[in-house]
Amino acid sequence: MKTKTRISIFWYRRDLRLDDNAGLYHALKSTYPVLPIFIFDQNILEKLNDKKDRRVAFIHQALVEIQEKLAVLGSTVIVKYGKPATIWQEILQEYDVAEVYTNHDYEKYAIERDREIGTLLNAKGIAFYTFKDQTIFEKNEVLSGAGTPYTVFTPYSRKWKETLNDFYLKSYPNELYNHNFFQHAIIEMPTLKEIGFESIIGEVFPKKDIREELIRKYDELRDIPSILGTSHLSVHLRFGTVSIRKLVQKAIRLNEKWLNELIWRDFYMNILYHFPHISEGKSFRKEYDNIIWRNNDLEFQKWCEGKTGYPIVDAGMRELNKTGFMHNRVRMITASFLIKHLLIDWRWGEAYFAQKLLDFDFSANNGGWQWASSSGCDAAPYFRIFNPTSQTQKFDPELKYIKKWIPELNSFDYPKPIVEHSFARERVLKVYKEALERK
Structure with a gap:
């Protein structure tokens, strides 16, 4: 009987990229080869009435891009559809999993889901590590002098900028450890149709390249809806197909008004964390x-x-x-x-x-x-x-x-x-x- 290779798993959620990815970086630096997975979560998808939901199509396209890059490295991403607890039971039966890595998520359902999966993994002696990736500052990293969370943006942004240093902006050099991906033949991912959705013919998603000239003029043009005066990067930030650290580095160099818009993201996630009601x-x-x-x-x-x-x-x-x-x-x-x-x-x-x-x-x-x-x-x-x-x-x-x-x-x-x-x-x-x- 062939012995299974002991592996680490990186669980993709809203961080759909290979580069500058905190949780993936720590996984790749671990003792074991890394197999990435993604779960199309039935608990979320079954609530979507529009079967041509653009977000599902966007995620699917991002996963195809990841799959193509991993194929070059001799690896794959496993994409499943179902309820996370059920899928994880299947994964653990199929693979000898030593550790699981992922990135923090701050929404109510995600916190409950991660608690459930963490308990499941820990009960089997499997470590479950999570990391900050979609924000620059989270939780209690930016507080007032009295140690309380900010509820007004201007003083929050001022403290945010005062706290910022190179440590928080440093990119994770994932590419140095690409040889640590688990060597695995490509596994076909389910099609949109197989998870109950339809593609939209001719749908073109916003590009994730940063148009520097546009960002330089952002404060002049951002309020004019008839022109392309904003970056259209919000969907990429939402699903993590771009790195917030790299965008903040650009914003510091190009336009403080655009930087403030990125700080608003941290601010609202900070509010969600401290005021869950x-x-x-x-x-x-x-x-x-x-x-x-x-x-x-x-x-x-x-x-x-x-x-x-x-x-x-x-x-x-x-x-x-x-x-x-x-x-x-x-x-x-x-x-x-x-x-x-x-x-x-x-x-x-x-x-x-x-x-x-x-x-x-x-x-x-x-x-x-x-x-x-x-x-x-x-x-x-x-x-x-x-x-x-x-x-x-x-x-x-x-x-x-x-x-x-x-x-x-x-x-x-x-x-x-x-x-x-x-x-x-x-x-x-x-x-x-x-x-x-x-x-």
Whole structure:
């Protein structure tokens, strides 16, 4: 009987790259040859109603790229579909596993999943190591002088920058240890169809190369939705196909405003870690849970479809529905409109964005929606209500963005405004004021 080779396993999740990968680096430096795995998690995928979900297709494409690179090294990545506990039982039966390596994940389900798998592995005498990889600073690494977590971005970012040094930015030289991948014939990964999804013909995902000239002009161009003024790297950050350390190195050299956007990611993950009640559908500032929402289903549907009669809002929603992307300035406008103009619970909008955004990340999405609803940390004050008309005049004065997504703009086919701005403004101010005065 042939003896199985004793191996380490690296478990890919939201870190889909070979280079500058903390957990993979430590695995490759371990005593045993390393076999990477990825699990298409049935617990997550079965909740996705759209079987042409772009995120699943993006992950699949990233895994194909990893597989091609590993083939050159004489190795493979094992890709499975199912419930993690079941898949791990199968892996442990098939391979002689000494250690398992992975990177931290900060979301509620991921923490519970990792606790379950860690317990399973430890019960079999298998070490389970996890590392920081998707943030520069996490957990308690950036705290106030009083030792408390920051809830306002500006002082957090100041302390973040003060704390930063070369140690935190140093890339992991994974390539020096590529010879430690477990030598294994390529194992065919399941197709999208085999895991219950469909590919989208002609779908082109954002490139992960950094356009330096664009980053240099980021602070000048980032609020103009009709041009390519942002990096479109958010999906790559979400799934770890690029290294946050390498992006921060670039940002320090190229543009501090862009650096601040990367710091916002750390900030919102910091909030999620220290204030886990936000992952249970609760407002960060609990008094805002007293708001009595109108929650009109028909108006919500019109917002979703981009048929509110407010062109900048409708253009944004149509862009989202068509591409899985929405310009950040327009995200703020559409979110503010749903909450403040229609008095629809921010959680409805948060859930819709969670379904549609290619770059959906719980902490950032929740942070953005709670900012718009004034219920979050460092949020816009409740009396700040975006006027879609003035926002259009400021950021899309020639209607280039709007006309791209609303070809029927000046025809009878385009709907009349769903609500009058000044009426909506007075209504929401009254509702918010009453809610915040309620004990």
